[in-house]
Amino acid sequence: MSEAIVPSDNLFSAETYFATQPPPPSLDHDTSRVREFIQRHAKEGKKVVLVTSGGTTVPLELNVVRFLDNFSAGTRGATSAEYFLKAGYAVIFMHRQFSLQPFSRHYSHSTHPFLDFLDVSPEDTDGHEVSVTASERPQLLEVLTAYKDAHQQGTLHTLTFVTVNDYLWLLRAVSQEMAVLGRNALFYLAAAVSDFFLPRQKMSVHKIQSGKGSLHIEMDQVPKILKPLVEVWTRGGFIVSFKLETDQELLIPKARGALARYGHQVVIGNELHRRKYEVVFVSKQHEKAVTESSEDPDPSSQYEESWIRIDLDKDPNKEIEEEINKSCNGIWVNHL
């Protein structure tokens, strides 16, 4: 790998990125396993959804002690994956190591530890027994049954990443494999992917020492991966991306900007503090509607927005991902 091919202006195209940054060691193994999964479902004419979930890291050292990370527990992706399975799709769940996963997400060790609802019964002739607290049994039975079903039917395939480099290589490989699905492929890109990275050529080998005063970091932009995904890797796949902002005012303009730039189908916008009860679907208007209003000088009329809001005061157990998935399914089926 030559340093000469790293662009001097810090702007990596996807092509330069993959030519200069090394693939993760497990890529070939992961790719061949996901290929089997996709081809099995392609044969049956089944729809396959790729859900990406959790944050990506940017290591600062080759022997990594410190890294930049993106805020995400993986709730959106893990919850959505469950609803996609429930709707009858096969799901590739590509997630950050240790982020939430479908099914086990109900039993976070921090908020709902399973050890709390297991009881040790007094010793009888067979020794002590472990039993489940009665009040927890109905939910556990439901989760456990859905979990066992997904495993028995082979409808859930899990892949993990840690760094943004893992993520980019894996996304490319999986989407290239998904090309055989044609229009039966849905990309649901909920992972919180870093916009910046540190090229391998600029990383320090060992832990950065703190004796030398303040720490300076300069990072390059991660290539906009949606562009080759839409234009090259997929064949008619339906692509839903996410925009997370902390400034509500930026949601719609940034979502429209992404649709204009990449030409995919839907951006789901969410504001950091409202994301559990409010999101907005932004998409291009149907072509007919655009033609009718083509005299309209306002380019914003090309886009339509549709808000989803739920009332957590009324129904605290409601999950907004249920509504997001219904809308996704509706738009996708309309599009086919």
Add this chain to the structure above:
Amino acid sequence: MSEAIVPSDNLFSAETYFATQPPPPSLDHDTSRVREFIQRHAKEGKKVVLVTSGGTTVPLELNVVRFLDNFSAGTRGATSAEYFLKAGYAVIFMHRQFSLQPFSRHYSHSTHPFLDFLDVSPEDTDGHEVSVTASERPQLLEVLTAYKDAHQQGTLHTLTFVTVNDYLWLLRAVSQEMAVLGRNALFYLAAAVSDFFLPRQKMSVHKIQSGKGSLHIEMDQVPKILKPLVEVWTRGGFIVSFKLETDQELLIPKARGALARYGHQVVIGNELHRRKYEVVFVSKQHEKAVTESSEDPDPSSQYEESWIRIDLDKDPNKEIEEEINKSCNGIWVNHL
């Protein structure tokens, strides 16, 4: 809070740090709960160990989307806490949110998910039942029994932090409360604490936008908190700190440097890739030994090192924390 008191040379003393950086909102609540725990055990003359565990984050934005993090799953701290409980101490487990915890660490959702060893029995007159796979029952019974015991006896108190700021404020508060324990206090500082931070006065309010080319970050040094911990906050507490390095050659010199600078009792050095089977205890020699060799011009003779190594090929289930805890207990008891 005035910008004027933030030091212009990026070097914060602990005093300046606490005068300029805001406390976490839950600090008072956390402090009063830990006070009750400490005073209950102080009355009984029980020894109390503070275990810190997991990495700390450095948020880049006030509405935090991105943050710098330190590599740590929290294995060392969570495992050690279990062995301290087993040895009869009361334990304050102060850990990074979502890092591993004592007991539940055996059932990581990624590597050993509990849903995999629960079975749904066929429906009988009472409906379906949940049972534990026979092969998993012995270990689960052991873990569950120790977990329930710690809860029933009130010997484990858990506190969580996320940012390095949370950590610093919480460590100060807890160690000040632990002063009533006198020499019955052990500090086991296994958390991977960031050496750098971004003062609140320099943080951007919203998510940093990626449209503007590369990302530049400049961070200040975190004050060396061991200094006031040793000199001011504690009253005779025994302090064990950790040094993680990726360059094996730096372990001993950095550990000695820390002992010389802060004047505490033990530094446990560990190299990133060898830490599961090899650590080194570095401490000052007993005063008698130092006096005898006081003619020796080599300052390194003031220190003694003792290596702990285990053989994971021979005994793959052995945990090095068991040996670390034995050594800690031995040195501490000698010191009392």
